[in-house]
Amino acid sequence: MRERRHEADFSPPRGLNNAHVQTLLPRLLPRPPLAREVEVLELPDGDFVELNWASPQPADPEAPVFVLFHGLEGSFDSPYARWLLSAASHLGWRAVLMHFRGCGSQPNRLPRAYHSGDTADAYWLFGHLAHRFPKALKVAAGVSLGGNMLLKLVAEQGGDGLDLAGAIVISAPLDLAASADRLHQGFSRIYERHLLSALKRKVKYKLDRDALPLPLDARGLANLDSLRAYDDVVTAPLHGFDGAEDYYQRASAGPLLGDVELPTLILHADDDPFMPASLYDRLPAPSPAVHLEIARFGGHVGFMEWRNRRLEPWLARRISRELKSWSRPAIPWPGRAGPHLTRSGS
CATH class of the missing domain: 3.40.50.1820 (Alpha/Beta hydrolase fold, catalytic domain)
Structure with missing residues (x-):
C-alpha cells in the first residue's frame, strides 16, 4: 500500500x-x-x-x-x-x-x-x-x-x-463538532462572529417574512453566540436533524x-x-x-x-x-466497463 x-x-x-x-x-x-x-x-x-x-x-x-x-x-x-x-x-x-x-x-x-x-x-x-x-x-x-x-x-x-x-x-x-468547538476558542472567535453575522442576516430576512418554520424571533436569533448554538436552533431543525450533535455526526x-x-x-x-x-x-x-x-x-x-x-x-x-495531470477519458460516462480514467503525476 x-x-x-x-x-x-x-x-x-x-x-x-x-x-x-x-x-x-x-x-x-x-x-x-x-x-x-x-x-x-x-x-x-x-x-x-x-x-x-x-x-x-x-x-x-x-x-x-x-x-x-x-x-x-x-x-x-x-x-x-x-x-x-x-x-x-x-x-x-x-x-x-x-x-x-x-x-x-x-x-x-x-x-x-x-x-x-x-x-x-x-x-x-x-x-x-x-x-x-x-x-x-x-x-x-x-x-x-x-x-x-x-x-x-x-x-x-x-x-x-x-x-x-x-x-x-x-x-x-471533516470533524464538524471539533471544528465548531475550535472556532469558539481564542482568536478564532473572530471568524466565528463573522460567519454568524452573515448567517443571521439571511435568517432574519426570512424570519421577518414568516418564511421559516422555526420557533425563533429576532431577539433569540441575535442571542445565538456560537456556531454550535446556531446549528442547534437553526441548521438542525431546518434540515431534519435532532440538534447540532446529530447534525455534526451525520454530516461529517x-x-x-x-x-x-x-x-x-x-x-x-x-x-x-x-x-x-x-x-x-x-x-x-x-x-x-x-x-x-x-x-x-x-x-x-x-x-x-x-x-x-x-x-x-x-x-x-x-x-x-x-x-x-489528468488525461482525457477514453470513453464517455457511464460506460466505464472498458478503459478507465487515468492521470499521470501524483
Whole structure:
C-alpha cells in the first residue's frame, strides 16, 4: 500500500507563517478579474441554485470541466474562488462554481438553506453536467464546507457513481463538532462572529417574512453566540436533524475517509484555526484512492507564498498542477466497463 500522507510543498514567506496572517491575507490582496455567466439550475424539490460559469467558456463541448463548491457563506467573489476558477479557465477548462442555496443573487425559495452534509444538490448538478457534456472529463473541488460536502458525496457514491474523474478537497472541517468547538476558542472567535453575522442576516430576512418554520424571533436569533448554538436552533431543525450533535455526526465526512474510491486529493494545513491541531490523527486512515497533503503552515484556505516578486496563492498553483495531470477519458460516462480514467503525476 502506497503512503497516502505527504508533506505539502507549501513554504510561507518569512514573517508570514502565522496561521491568522495566512488566513486573512487573501482578503487583503487584489483578486483576478474574471467575467461570468450566471445560470439558474432548477432542482427537483422546486428550489434552485445558481451556476457561475467563468467567461468566456471554451468552444469545444469536450473541453474538461472544473466544478467548484465554496465554503460557508462563500461565493463567486471569495478570493479562493476567483483564483481557482481563473487558474482552471487559463488551462482551457470549462470552470463553474455552484452557489449553495441562498448564496447567490437571490434568496432561495424553500424554507431551508444548505449545510455541510447536503450532497443532493451537487449530485443533481453532476447529473446535469453528465447529460450536457457527456464526453468531457470532469474534476470537482470543494473548499472548507464545500470540501466536506464533496468528500461525503464521493464516499457515498463509490468510484463510478458520479460522472467525475477526481475530487480535490481543500481545508475541509471533516470533524464538524471539533471544528465548531475550535472556532469558539481564542482568536478564532473572530471568524466565528463573522460567519454568524452573515448567517443571521439571511435568517432574519426570512424570519421577518414568516418564511421559516422555526420557533425563533429576532431577539433569540441575535442571542445565538456560537456556531454550535446556531446549528442547534437553526441548521438542525431546518434540515431534519435532532440538534447540532446529530447534525455534526451525520454530516461529517471524516468517518468516511476509508470508503473513498474516487481519486481524491486532500490539501490541509496543520495550523488551520478553524480545526483542532492534528485533525487527521483523529480520523480513520484514508483509503488508497486518497492522496493527503498536509502543510505545517497555511491557515484556513490561506497558503499565500512569495512568487514572481509578489504574494500569490499556492493553492492556485497546486490545483493547476493537479488539473494538468489528468488525461482525457477514453470513453464517455457511464460506460466505464472498458478503459478507465487515468492521470499521470501524483
